[in-house]
Amino acid sequence: MSSTATAKKKSTARQDVGSGPVLDWAAGHGPVTGALSATTGAFAVATTGAATHMPPGWALAVGAAGALGHTVAGLRVRNAGRTLATRAASWLVGGGWTTWAMTHGPLTWAALGSLAAIGVGIGAAARSTALFEEAREEEALAAAERQIAAELSAERRAIAAEWVDRIQRVCSITVRVVGVEMWETGAGFSLDAELPPGGATYSKIAAESGRLSADARLPHGCTVAASPGIDQGRVIIDVTTVNVLAEERTYPTDYAPLSVLTGIPWGYRTNAEDILVYLREQCALVVGPTGSGKTNMVHTILAGFARTVDVLTWVIDLNAGSAGLPWVRPALTGRLTREDGKPVRPGVDWLAGTYEEAVAMLDAAVRIAKHRKTAYQDLLARANTDLLPVSAQIPQIMLVVDEGAEILVSTDRQMRKLGEKILEVIRIARAMGVRTVLTALGATGSVLGNLMIRREGKVRVALTGGETEGMDLSKMFPGARGLRVDQAPYKGAGFLGTPESPAALFKAWRILPNQIREITAATSDRHPVLDAVSAKAAGPAYARRWDAERTAWMGDQPDTDTGDDSATGSGGGGLNLSALRSEPTRPGSAEDELARRFREQIDAEFATAPDPAPPAAAGGGLNLSALRREPEQDSPAQRAALALLLAAGTDGTGASAIARALADEHGTTRQTVVGWLKDWVNDGTAVRVGEGTKARYVHHTNAPEQPPQD
Numbered sequence: 236m237s238s239t240a241t242a243k244k245k246s247t248a249r250q251d252v253g254s255g256p257v258l259d260w261a262a263g264h265g266p267v268t269g270a271l272s273a274t275t276g277a278f279a280v281a282t283t284g285a286a287t288h289m290p291p292g293w294a295l296a297v298g299a300a301g302a303l304g305h306t307v308a309g310l311r312v313r314n315a316g317r318t319l320a321t322r323a324a325s326w327l328v329g330g331g332w333t334t335w336a337m338t339h340g341p342l343t344w345a346a347l348g349s350l351a352a353i354g355v356g357i358g359a360a361a362r363s364t365a366l367f368e369e370a371r372e373e374e375a376l377a378a379a380e381r382q383i384a385a386e387l388s389a390e391r392r393a394i395a396a397e398w399v400d401r402i403q404r405v406c407s408i409t410v411r412v413v414g415v416e417m418w419e420t421g422a423g424f425s426l427d428a429e430l431p432p433g434g435a436t437y438s439k440i441a442a443e444s445g446r447l448s449a450d451a452r453l454p455h456g457c458t459v460a461a462s463p464g465i466d467q468g469r470v471i472i473d474v475t476t477v478n479v480l481a482e483e484r485t486y487p488t489d490y491a492p493l494s495v496l497t498g499i500p501w502g503y504r505t506n507a508e509d510i511l512v513y514l515r516e517q518c519a520l521v522v523g524p525t526g527s528g529k530t531n532m533v534h535t536i537l538a539g540f541a542r543t544v545d546v547l548t549w550v551i552d553l554n555a556g557s558a559g560l561p562w563v564r565p566a567l568t569g570r571l572t573r574e575d576g577k578p579v580r581p582g583v584d585w586l587a588g589t590y591e592e593a594v595a596m597l598d599a600a601v602r603i604a605k606h607r608k609t610a611y612q613d614l615l616a617r618a619n620t621d622l623l624p625v626s627a628q629i630p631q632i633m634l635v636v637d638e639g640a641e642i643l644v645s646t647d648r649q650m651r652k653l654g655e656k657i658l659e660v661i662r663i664a665r666a667m668g669v670r671t672v673l674t675a676l677g678a679t680g681s682v683l684g685n686l687m688i689r690r691e692g693k694v695r696v697a698l699t700g701g702e703t704e705g706m707d708l709s710k711m712f713p714g715a716r717g718l719r720v721d722q723a724p725y726k727g728a729g730f731l732g733t734p735e736s737p738a739a740l741f742k743a744w745r746i747l748p749n750q751i752r753e754i755t756a757a758t759s760d761r762h763p764v765l766d767a768v769s770a771k772a773a774g775p776a777y778a779r780r781w782d783a784e785r786t787a788w789m790g791d792q793p794d795t796d797t798g799d800d801s802a803t804g805s806g807g808g809g810l811n812l813s814a815l816r817s818e819p820t821r822p823g824s825a826e827d828e829l830a831r832r833f834r835e836q837i838d839a840e841f842a843t844a845p846d847p848a849p850p851a852a853a854g855g856g857l858n859l860s861a862l863r864r865e866p867e868q869d870s871p872a873q874r875a876a877l878a879l880l881l882a883a884g885t886d887g888t889g890a891s892a893i894a895r896a897l898a899d900e901h902g903t904t905r906q907t908v909v910g911w912l913k914d915w916v917n918d919g920t921a922v923r924v925g926e927g928t929k930a931r932y933v934h935h936t937n938a939p940e941q942p943p944q945d
């Protein structure tokens with residue numbers, strides 16, 4: 236039925252456009268259906284024609300027209316002559332038989348027998364032409380492929396000949412190129428060559444890298460790098476022809492899930508291939524002077540962790556938390572929503588911007604590592620390993636400490652204490668799945684003089700950005716030869732070495748706040764939840780990490796991540812966190828309300844760690860149980876409206892102002908807001924103050940005469 240409908244539609248379409256024949260001469264038939272269709276068609280025409288005394292010449296005319304139609308259609312699709320002849324012959328034979336049968340009567344044994352024979356004949360001929368067509372098509376494809384391969388191998392042969400000459404000219408040795416591989420990225424090629432007999436080594440070519448590049452007139456930033464081949468008589472020569480380090484490449488937009496076990500991309504090499512780092516057991520050190528692109532690199536690293544299914548990222552940044560804030564603020568202010576309208580979980584699991592919070596975080600990390608050691612004994616025994624099997628159920632904790640290396644070598648007493656805790660994590664927590672990424676402003680001796688960093692932090696990055704001061708590459712990458720700071724004079728570029736991939740040039744992807752928000756939203760539902768064993772060890776310090784008094788500082792930060800989250804002016808475009816903080820803390824206050832929103836979004840929605848110490852009902856801390864009795868807000872827009880109401884403080888706000896603030900992001904109308912305000916007045920969430928045009932709504936916690944709670 237549907238095919239009839241489609242056919243109808245097609246024929247209508249053809250008639251509509253008014254071009255081409257109504258009969259579809261190109262319509263497909265297999266050998267059997269074709270033969271059947273031809274013979275049954277001919278039989279039907281012959282019987283009805285004979286019964287109605289149709290002039291037999293008509294059948295012949297139809298056959299001739301069919302033959303002509305099919306030939307034209309066949310020529311159009313470039314059928315072989317053999318196919319055209321078979322089809323035309325089928326039509327002509329069919330037409331001829333019909334004419335003869337109409338004259339002599341179709342219902343005779345002679346007519347029926349000959350029709351059957353014609354049917355079998357048409358079927359066999361159609362089958363053979365179909366096979367012939369298929370073979371012809373395959374041959375054409377193979378010929379096209381052969382042509383491409385010939386062109387490619389001609390290009391490769393030309394490259395090989397050119398480089399044999401060049402190496403002869405520059406290095407005075409004659410190699411024999413046995414293979415040329417063009418890189419898929421299009422950024423260059425590799426030569427596999429045999430060294431001449433007589434004891435020449437690959438290093439003879441490696442030593443002339445600069446002269447070879449000059450002889451080949453490679454663009455600036457492109458290199459010729461020689462390395463050992465499959466045996467000592469072979470050499471691999473990598474030639475970059477496009478300087479990908481000079482380009483600004485943004486973080487790839489494929490946010491597919493990753494795992495700490497299968498590697499996390501941190502940037503790309505000169506051949507434009509991604510570099511993966513493996514941090515299950517390794518710690519990392521990222522060195523970059525001011526302006527080298529270190530902050531950007533940290534965001535690239537956090538993006539990689541956010542994409543994993545088995546990593547929880549904890550960030551310490553005593554420099555106003557700037558490294559972690561773009562990963563937290565958009566989610567906590569409720570400005571981000573997922574496609575299904577649910578709130579978004581922050582892109583990092585814990586952010587410490589103050590000394591006290593950093594101490595709490597490091598203590599929790601140490602407790603987790605120690606407790607995992609005993610609590611997972613059975614699991615380790617069953618898996619027959621001393622390395623905790625990290626998974627989405629038992630996630631690895633990646634502790635990212637911005638300028639952490641400076642903390643380690645600080646002479647300040649407090650900082651030294653913090654440094655000791657960081658070192659303790661590095662020392663004791665490898666097997667139990669807590670690793671660190673430390674950044675440093677310079678690769679000074681005092682940073683790399685630390686044995687623990689040298690031993691545990693073998694994933695190393697030096698962002699140079701052309702800076703030579705404090706950049707001792709030989710200390711960062713001992714044993715690596717020929718690394719020069721001036722090879723990577725671009726921001727975000729430098730050297731990266733891991734135990735799996737020797738130190739070499741690389742560049743980090745550029746990542747901007749809008750992409751950070753995009754990644755935060757895209758990865759929100761894949762972050763693991765801290766396992767119960769670890770959450771128990773981490774205690775309230777972890778469970779209450781998003782409490783208002785501990786996150787209030789985040790609201791104080793100048794908003795650099797977007798233009799629409801102004802930290803000033805109530806009833807404006809976003810959540811006025813600093814306005815909330817100016818009020819004294821009291822149960823049921825605006826700060827508690829904010830905490831309720833944060834906790835609702837993060838703990839309730841995503842069921843993070845259980846709260847091991849629920850606060851007392853109306854104690855000095857948060858009265859969460861009381862607050863949780865407040866009616867739930869249905870949508871992110873409604874929650875944002877409530878936040879605006881709160882932010883408006885004792886001045887209050889109106890439906891128009893709220894609707895204006897929500898219009899861009901949520902498309903909320905004034906009428907909708909009027910409805911919510913009415914509901915909130917009815918259930919006591921909001922209080923209406925003033926009359927007529929002066930009528931305003933204030934949150935009940937800000938109402939002039941606040942009715943006693945509970």
Ligand SMILES: Nc1ncnc2c1ncn2[C@@H]1O[C@H](COP(=O)(O)OP(=O)(O)OP(=O)(O)O)[C@@H](O)[C@H]1O
Nearest residue numbers: 483524525526527528529530531726727743744745
């Ligand atoms: N991977 C990159 N690709 C292209 N440009 C980059 C990259 N990383 C950084 N930059 C450029 O360098 C500038 C400085 O980057 P970033 O703020 O990350 O450096 P920084 O080392 O943290 O400096 P500071 O310590 O002063 O903040 C950026 O504004 C950007 O223009």
